[in-house]
Amino acid sequence: xxxxxxxxxxxxxxxxxxxxxxxxxxxxxxxxxxxxxxxxxxxxxxxxxxxxxxxxxxxxxxxxxxxxxxxxxxxxxxxxxxxxxxxxxxxxxxxxxxxxxxxxxxxxxxxxxxxxxxxxxxxxxxxxxxxxxxxxxxxxxxxxxxxxxxxxxxxxxxxxxxxxxxxxxxxxxxxxxxxxxxxxxxxxxxxxxxxxxxxxxxxxxxxxxxxxxxxxxxxxxxxxxxxxxxxxxxxxxxxxxxxxxxxxxxxxxxxxxxxxxxxxxxxxxxxxxxxxxxxxxxxxxxxxxxxxxxxxxxxxxxxxxxxxxxxxxxxxxxxxxxxxxxxx
Amino acid sequence: xxxxxxxxxxxxxxxxxxxxxxxxxxxxxxxxxxxxxxxxxxxxxxxxxxxxxxxxxxxxxxxxxxxxxxxxxxxxxxxxxxxxxxxxxxxxxxxxxxxxxxxxxxxxxxxxxxxxxxxxxxxxxxxxxxxxxxxxxxxxxxxxxxxxxxxxxxxxxxxxxxxxxxxxxxxxxxxxxxxxxxxxxxxxxxxxxxxxxxxxxxxxxxxxxxxxxxxxxxxxxxxxxxxxxxxxxxxxxxxxxxxxxxxxxxxxxxxxxxxxxxxxxxxxxxxxxxxxxxxxxxxxxxxxxxxxxxxxxxxxxxxxxxxxxxxxxxxxxxxxxxxxxxxx
Numbered sequence: 025x026x027x028x029x030x031x032x033x034x035x036x037x038x039x040x041x042x043x044x045x046x047x048x049x050x051x052x053x054x055x056x057x058x059x060x061x062x063x064x065x066x067x068x069x070x071x072x073x074x075x076x077x078x079x080x081x082x083x084x085x086x087x088x089x090x091x092x093x094x095x096x097x098x099x100x101x102x103x104x105x106x107x108x109x110x111x112x113x114x115x116x117x118x119x120x121x122x123x124x125x126x127x128x129x130x131x132x133x134x135x136x137x138x139x140x141x142x143x144x145x146x147x148x149x150x151x152x153x154x155x156x157x158x159x160x161x162x163x164x165x166x167x168x169x170x171x172x173x174x175x176x177x178x179x180x181x182x183x184x185x186x187x188x189x190x191x192x193x194x195x196x197x198x199x200x201x202x203x204x205x206x207x208x209x210x211x212x213x214x215x216x217x218x219x220x221x222x223x224x225x226x227x228x229x230x231x232x233x234x235x236x237x238x239x240x241x242x243x244x245x246x247x248x249x250x251x252x253x254x255x256x257x258x259x260x261x262x263x264x265x266x267x268x269x270x271x272x273x274x275x276x277x278x279x280x281x282x283x284x285x286x287x288x289x290x291x292x293x294x295x296x297x298x299x300x301x302x303x304x305x306x307x308x309x310x311x312x313x314x315x316x317x318x319x320x321x322x323x324x325x326x327x328x329x330x331x332x333x334x335x336x337x338x339x340x341x342x343x344x345x346x347x348x349x350x351x352x
Numbered sequence: 353x354x355x356x357x358x359x360x361x362x363x364x365x366x367x368x369x370x371x372x373x374x375x376x377x378x379x380x381x382x383x384x385x386x387x388x389x390x391x392x393x394x395x396x397x398x399x400x401x402x403x404x405x406x407x408x409x410x411x412x413x414x415x416x417x418x419x420x421x422x423x424x425x426x427x428x429x430x431x432x433x434x435x436x437x438x439x440x441x442x443x444x445x446x447x448x449x450x451x452x453x454x455x456x457x458x459x460x461x462x463x464x465x466x467x468x469x470x471x472x473x474x475x476x477x478x479x480x481x482x483x484x485x486x487x488x489x490x491x492x493x494x495x496x497x498x499x500x501x502x503x504x505x506x507x508x509x510x511x512x513x514x515x516x517x518x519x520x521x522x523x524x525x526x527x528x529x530x531x532x533x534x535x536x537x538x539x540x541x542x543x544x545x546x547x548x549x550x551x552x553x554x555x556x557x558x559x560x561x562x563x564x565x566x567x568x569x570x571x572x573x574x575x576x577x578x579x580x581x582x583x584x585x586x587x588x589x590x591x592x593x594x595x596x597x598x599x600x601x602x603x604x605x606x607x608x609x610x611x612x613x614x615x616x617x618x619x620x621x622x623x624x625x626x627x628x629x630x631x632x633x634x635x636x637x638x639x640x641x642x643x644x645x646x647x648x649x650x651x652x653x654x655x656x657x658x659x660x661x662x663x664x665x666x667x668x669x670x671x672x673x674x675x676x677x678x679x680x
Contacts, residue, residue, distance in 0.1 A: 025423050025447035027473055067664055095353050104432040106452050110656035114669035119353035119532035121460060124434050125450045132449060143471035145355055204447035328438035336395055341442035
């Protein structure tokens, strides 16, 4: 399902990151970083809430608005019941839509917001996502075997929060179109290989986006998936070629950009809902503002993994949503 | 945040229910019922998935369409990672938005769909929610003390799935307007008193809906909250009176309608995302089609409860979304 927009802009963004992301190659592109995972809070969950609140404070300061000026807050995260988003929304006290499509949540939120903005149903909104390495490990991996090595296809959940302010007021970054993806399950149940789980969903959304916009892949200066990781990236390239005859050349994946995969112990790269928007809002937008990139297609990919279902020997479904961004 | 619609209809719905709901007073208003909680599946989670799929099969048969005719599937449920919705979406293979606002999810989905339909961004959509007593108990209450009595303010999660088909084609039930609610936290951390947690959020959304539509409470033939339960209902009535000077007369709550509170052992009544839409699509729509009710305001209320945060002594935030339904 593809939408075209004439009238929707990402006016500003705010990004905050954890200690591992700080040691990565993109450190200078983020608004704030933390040296440890607790942020002086008593629990990791409360640290994740604090990260989102910090990103919102930075965003409000950039756009010179208060929460009373905002029509709608759209947010999701990895925690059960999207807990971090809920508690932030509780403090914000503005109309709130909670969403969940795992690591595809960032683009899901942008699409819901963009559709309402395009038709002037709202005058502005803030779209947010977060992830926290320790809250995600605690929830999805616990109990972890002592000293158990992880396979190299494992990804490393990014710690950070990314908030974007969207409105109809023209600015540098325009949302030009978007595609809501379908859920694809290729029968994989390996929780340590999310790249393989998500790559076919990413391919499906990319293919339908091109068909429905009647575009060639070369229309885009960059196709950016997030977050397939080192191995998922290769699967996507092969899959697009063999399944659809489409050659991905100007292509990269946010999982492999946010960390230095040679220097940092992050296996196949970053993951978590925050990974794709952190790289996009920080690094890619800076390139777009300098006009080094004009047309970027961001494909946020999510593994809809439930530990309960994996324990029941079910395979893992995945989804990807696409958004076309233009430098103005 | 209130939206007005000229052009959005709920053309058809499908409702399936579990054994306890079958013993309730509304049994005749649902499309299908089950005599036990497993539905011949090996696990409760797979039974919940089956319930949604059954409701979709019934809906497709009623609207005489297949999944290839549907632009968008919007769904959420109570399970971590909204698992039931994800696995159903995986089998459906149509564009999918996963959403979560606990028991307010049903109206959240209707609002997202209605906004897109109003402006012809999609031609139709299916909005679904489900809940299952045993999956919810397993997830939120486990471990349960043997023989431990529950307080009377406890609610009983409804087993069922409710799917609605929305389009621009005029039919009996029109979505006339809607209000996205704010998250309200009144400092309660009693997981056995969700009615008290949610009533102030319900009051807040009801108040803003009336303000933003410039309506008196008497505009509606029925204000229907779902699901505050027996005690939450009283709190809402008192709160509306003392806080806003609004007297709720033509008012009821779905938690107290779906079960016979005198005969069935369900404490303060039903809960779960399926409760409000089951009562609305089954019982209320039948009254609307007979013109016994013309204007109904449905307020779906959700307790954004996370066991993790309650264990950290945090209080429970709540939200409510409102949708105004008109019999045509």
